[in-house]
Amino acid sequence: MKTRGTALNPHNRFQPIATDRDQDDGWYQAPEDTLCPDSIATEVVDEQVRTIISRNQSPDIPFEQSVNPYRGCEHACIYCFARPSHAYWDLSPGLDFETRLIAKPNAARKLREAFDHPGYRVTPIALGMNTDAYQPIERERRITRSLLEVMVQYRHPVSIITKGALILRDLDLLSELARDQLCTVAVSLTTLDNDLKRRMEPRTAAPATRLRVIERLVAAGIPVSILIAPVIPFINDHEIERILEAAQQAGATRAGWIMLRLPLELDTLFQDWLRRHFPDRAEHVMNRIRDLRGGRSYDATFGQRMTGTGPYADLIRQRxxxxARKLGLNVGRGPGLRTDRFRRPGGEQMALW
Known part of the structure; x- marks a missing residue:
């Protein structure tokens, strides 16, 4: 499937009935117009949401609030931990996640309503955590930009993680927020290999483009970190040092890493991808992943799910x-986001926590 992460579209875990097809015995000849296409267009439907801020209670995630302008993600990263969330909308975490997207056109209005609520407590908002806020459809829909305009209006702190170069479109808003210590950006930099990037995350910006994005953001006064996420055994783990060096040269000052996670339907999707693209090492990769997860493909235990356990996890951490220490990354405390700048336009400034 051209420019897509997977061609599979498995039933989601909430569907009580699944259908399958027997192996073709050669008797049935399908008309040419019913054959499976080698590419498929993106469909977008609108959802008028009741609320826009999601609250996080997971102890190993460094934010309390997040906002996602879209459900599903056209970037099509095969490893995306958010794929199983598409099942809540009776859609497949496979090809549906990449091609059947849900946009939230009233997101900015709902964010204003949340900020205007008398009981609202200011904590930084992570923008686009479940799916990338700067995926390709944002170019036309501009929902992310409308959310940032609200952040600027209310002087609200925000952090962003992205693989998309479209973030440079909003340099004016991001730099205005950064001047008041209200914005940080993390660029996900998983590989420097263009071929691996095309296979693993087909609709994201190229590695060299992401490095230029870091340079442009830093030049605009915006604090930038990078995430090597995920680290995949025997696929991109050998690149850790090179990625850190390239990021530091581009101007990033902090870095982090996350081990591959394979929750729910993602396990089947990723293993199929492995067999298609790396058949010579697929079983080797999965054996190492199971070593990290106590013999299973995934362990959701807080404090372990992001890194895994055992000698290999320790080795990645040490490397x-x-x-990072040699390059001067992660020195001292990171640039904390301020909450005391918050204001409600046209009204009295709220009491601050």
Whole structure:
């Protein structure tokens, strides 16, 4: 499936009935117009949401609030931990996640309503955590930009993680927020190999483009970090040092890493991708992943799910820390976001926590 992460579209875990097709015995000849296409267009439907802010209670995630302008993600990263969330909308975490998207056109209005509520407590908002806020459809829909305009109006702190170069369109808003210590950006930099990028995350910006994005953001006064997420055994783990060096040269000052996670339907999707693209090492990769997860493909235990356990996890941690320290990354405390700048336009400034 051209420019897509997977061609599979498995039933989601909430569907009580599944259908399957027997192996073709050669008797049935399908008309040419019913054959499976080699590409498929993106469909977008609108959802008028009741609320826009999601609250997080997971102890190993460093934010309390997040906003997602879209459901599903056209970037099509095969490893995306958010794929199983598409099942809540009776859609497949496979090809549906990449091609059947849900946009939230009233997101900015709902964000204003939340900020205007008398009981609202200001904590930084992570923008686009479940799916990338700067995926391709944002170019036309501009929902992310409308949310940032609200952040600027209310002087609200925001952090962003993205693989998309479209973030440079909003440099004016991001730099205005950054001047008041209200904005940080993390660029997800998973590989420097263009071929691997095309296979693993087909509709994201190229590695060299992401490095230029870091340079432009830093030049605009915006604090930038990078995430090597996910680290995949025997696929991109050998690149850790090179990625850190390239990011530091581009101007990033902090870095983090996350081990591959395979919750729910993602396990089947990722293993199929492995067999298609790396058949010579697929079983080797999965054996190492199971070693990290106590013999299973995934362990959701807080404090372990992001890194795994055992000798390999320790080795990755040591390699990452050693090179980051040598490059001067993660020195001292990161640029904390301020909450005391918050204001409600046209009204009295709220009491601050």
């Amino acid at each position: 990452f820390r050693a090179r």
